[in-house]
Amino acid sequence: MSEQNNYETPMNETPMNGVPMNGMPVSGAPMNGTPMNGMPVSGAPMNGTPMNGMPVSGAPINGTPMNGMPVNGGPMNGLPPYGYQMNRPPVRFIMEPMEKSGEGHSLLECRNLTKCYNMGVPALNQMNLRIEKGHIVGLLGPNGSGKTTLIKLINGLLTPTEGQVLINGSAPGPYTKSIVSYLPERTYLEAQKDVKSLVAFFAEFYADFHADRAYAMLQALGIPSNARLKTLSKGTKEKVQLILVMSRSAQLYILDEPIAGVDPAARDYILRTILTNYNPEASLLICTHLISDIENILDDVIFIKNGQLVVQSTVDNIRAQFGKTVDSYFREVFAC
Numbered sequence: 001m002s003e004q005n006n007y008e009t010p011m012n013e014t015p016m017n018g019v020p021m022n023g024m025p026v027s028g029a030p031m032n033g034t035p036m037n038g039m040p041v042s043g044a045p046m047n048g049t050p051m052n053g054m055p056v057s058g059a060p061i062n063g064t065p066m067n068g069m070p071v072n073g074g075p076m077n078g079l080p081p082y083g084y085q086m087n088r089p090p091v092r093f094i095m096e097p098m099e100k101s102g103e104g105h106s107l108l109e110c111r112n113l114t115k116c117y118n119m120g121v122p123a124l125n126q127m128n129l130r131i132e133k134g135h136i137v138g139l140l141g142p143n144g145s146g147k148t149t150l151i152k153l154i155n156g157l158l159t160p161t162e163g164q165v166l167i168n169g170s171a172p173g174p175y176t177k178s179i180v181s182y183l184p185e186r187t188y189l190e191a192q193k194d195v196k197s198l199v200a201f202f203a204e205f206y207a208d209f210h211a212d213r214a215y216a217m218l219q220a221l222g223i224p225s226n227a228r229l230k231t232l233s234k235g236t237k238e239k240v241q242l243i244l245v246m247s248r249s250a251q252l253y254i255l256d257e258p259i260a261g262v263d264p265a266a267r268d269y270i271l272r273t274i275l276t277n278y279n280p281e282a283s284l285l286i287c288t289h290l291i292s293d294i295e296n297i298l299d300d301v302i303f304i305k306n307g308q309l310v311v312q313s314t315v316d317n318i319r320a321q322f323g324k325t326v327d328s329y330f331r332e333v334f335a336c
Contacts, residue, residue: 105166106131107132107252108130108252108285109166110127110129110163112126112162113127113150113160113165114162114163115153115307116161123149124149126162127150129312131285135284135300136297136299137284137301137302138286138295138300145307147304148256148287149307151182151285154254154285156177178207179251179252180250181245181246181253182245183241183245183254183255183256183258185256187234187238189244191229191230192230193228194227199225217247218243221269235266238260242270247277252282253274255285255287256287257287257288257289258270258286259271271294286298291327291330292325295325298315298326301313301326305333
């Protein structure tokens, strides 16, 4: 009995356009170095090198994109394509670029972005996405999907193995740091400092920082400006860090789990703070597991899994096409 995949289609005996594989001639031509319909089999350059003028990696084959998506509905590299789950009915995925506003560069663009760690296993694999100005975007995915790696690459904290990140047309560097306001998942502020010293430090370091805005938010949350950071609770430390990040007039805000350590009573205020204290011409990229808490403020969502982009869509399109909330659709896409 031939070995089969989970889609009841033989892996090593599946016809290609009606012609058997397993060493059999295709269109009457032998393999192993002999051209097939005018195209070389062995020795042909792959990975970005054109074949008959058509790029191999990242280019459509018969109109179907690669980069983790199924080609003609079949498995790639012996693994089930995205959009299918083992012994489950197919899940329909949407792949649509964010609407490009105006001329010039996108605010954030990732081109074939790849990052490999130990053993050459990619944490991100050929990631392509684009975010325009004026969008609030949710970056969503299960643990280990590559969200934090992507965020660190955008902020210049990691170097890509392949591909590139462009922020307003520039690679991460001093210029991009001046227009990106980044909230990491963990607190990085010096514990011995008091809150007013941290406000003064940010005001000196960032030209777009507004100290009056920071003090107004501190007062609203009842955080004393003379308190040392080490005396504050974990949740209050995260509030202070969020206030410092949102007190800048940046072009791109990147928030990694901004409400994970915040009590439910304060979440609504934190979200209102995010919405009312950023430049409306800017964009927010919010990474969180608390999808239902932020869904109402999102314009777009990006789902990633195993380092690859599987969904990029507007929230309205998901609701209209599938009749589900983003939270429900996320649970369907990433069901175990």
